[in-house]
Amino acid sequence: MSADLNVVGQSVGRSDGIGHVTGRTRYYGDRTFPGMLHLKMVRSPVHHARITGIDLSEAERVPGFVRALTAADVPHNLYTILSLIGVEPEEEFVLAEDRVRFKGEAIVAIVAESEAAALEAVSKVRLELEELPAVFDVEEALKPGAPIVTSWGNNTFMFEGHPCRRVRLGDVERAFEQADYIVEGVYNTSPIEHAPLETTGCIAVPEANGRFTVYTNTQALYFSLDNTAIILQVPGSRLHFVGGTVGGGFGGKVDVIVEPVATLAAMKTGRPVRYSYSRSEEMQVSSTRSAWRIFLRDGVLRDGRIIARKVTSYADSGAYSRQTPYALTKHAANAAGPYAIPNVSIDAYCVYTNRQPTSAMRGFGVTMASFAIEVQMDKIAERVGVDPWTIRFINAYHDGDMKPHRKLVEDATLIETMQAAAALVGHDLPDDLKAMTSAPRDAGRAGGRD
């Protein structure tokens, strides 16, 4: 290691540490501005409905009411966060138009002089809704006759013309015929709310030079700025986003939900506008981790080698896709696990339902794959009659192995990590496992195995 390194190998105090322990760190909500207005949202009380009328007349009479915003006020109301990386189609509404697709969907934004006035006006907005049948399960959503959540006739996100993200290596069906055992499993995970201590929010402030400064706790500052510019149809140069101080995120603050509406309200009123989620909005409206259902079917030889793996996964995206297609892609790339399996087939579906939208959360589709795979590995070990350590060493990938999505394994450390883990927990591995390394199986020959 070079002697002129200043930081590597040393413990360095956090630059925000003193601010955190003294309370001087300024979270977005610690700021206040003269004349600041408060924005609260009228939300759908049902899971799925056609909107046939919105009556603001009583709300407008609440003392302190300043104005309401509806879909008609949003310059580019239909969007998708991931359009910035080329994902289509735009399918989420900033404010609902003729239909609401989940309980809690934003319909009318109320801007008022105080939070109390905003809440009172929200309670006075009369919605006329024609309730529609709803679907809450990924497999139910794919059945013929299921209520359709999207605007394109089925409940799947399309990946380059396919209803699922697909990965293919070798020939799984033929390998299943050669296998000594077939091991199957179904794995379900629950939606999980990130529940950050600081709820999602921002303050948008009009500046004298015609720009808007947005103080936000987003985890994705430029993503939020760019999406806000698209939604409001203004050049990005009119927006100045100030962030970096996030009171807990875990993936829950990457969805670009509050900034566009708050900035629009600041534009329409010419005053600073604060839009903060209440705790119940954070829990019931903000994105969660997706619920997943993962089907695994593995072909295994008597000696423990897995020769085929078929994966069919369904992620419940909720009413809109947000970051879930990206999670599906990561999931599909990792659904074979850190194991060398010569025949793999993966179909990973992003399914729309009438649940709260889902999005990023720590691990982004990979965590659920790992949960399913590692439970499955234990099942395989039991079936073959070897211990759970051995089955993983037998199948661990080595440098030079081919992953199902056609990436050669580089810098593999699974075997060395397992050896270190065994030592840490005091598990004495057999000598042959202790002697293994992640080095290529056979010098000069990449991929495959005997």
Place this chain on the structure above:
Amino acid sequence: MGSTIVTFELGGREVEVLVKPMTTLQSVLRDQLGFTATKEGCRQGGCGSCTVLVDGEPMPSCLLPVEDVAGRRVTTLESITPVDGLHPIQRAFLEGNAFQCGYCTPGMVMVSKALLDRDPAPSDDDIAQALAGNVCRCTGYRPIIRAVRAAAEAIAGSPEGKAR
């Protein structure tokens, strides 16, 4: 009902505020007085991020009508931060990395202050009990418990601690 004037002690100074009925201490501290170290994580008494001390006892300021603290002594994180340096609890949190996002930290420090004022040598169980009303989503709590223990030791070893 009209507004009333409420007087209380905040960090050693007398403050006087004009409030509508049922205005919370949290709102007075943050919105009227600009004391924003006191956080607002849930505004329903469930997370502990708004904890302040009232006559030395930890209380969720989001559920406390400010009229209830009239004539009483309120201590916030701002009040215990020395002009120079840090309070031993703050130093222990800093050195022990007892936070990540920092949003729960003010509440955690205030609860710890109340605990150590009452019991200078708490067990880890005592510390966990004291922190039971404070949620942290980042650390998993262990660094916080270690920091409170380290703070107790630091205070005990200080001239002030030895004098007790």
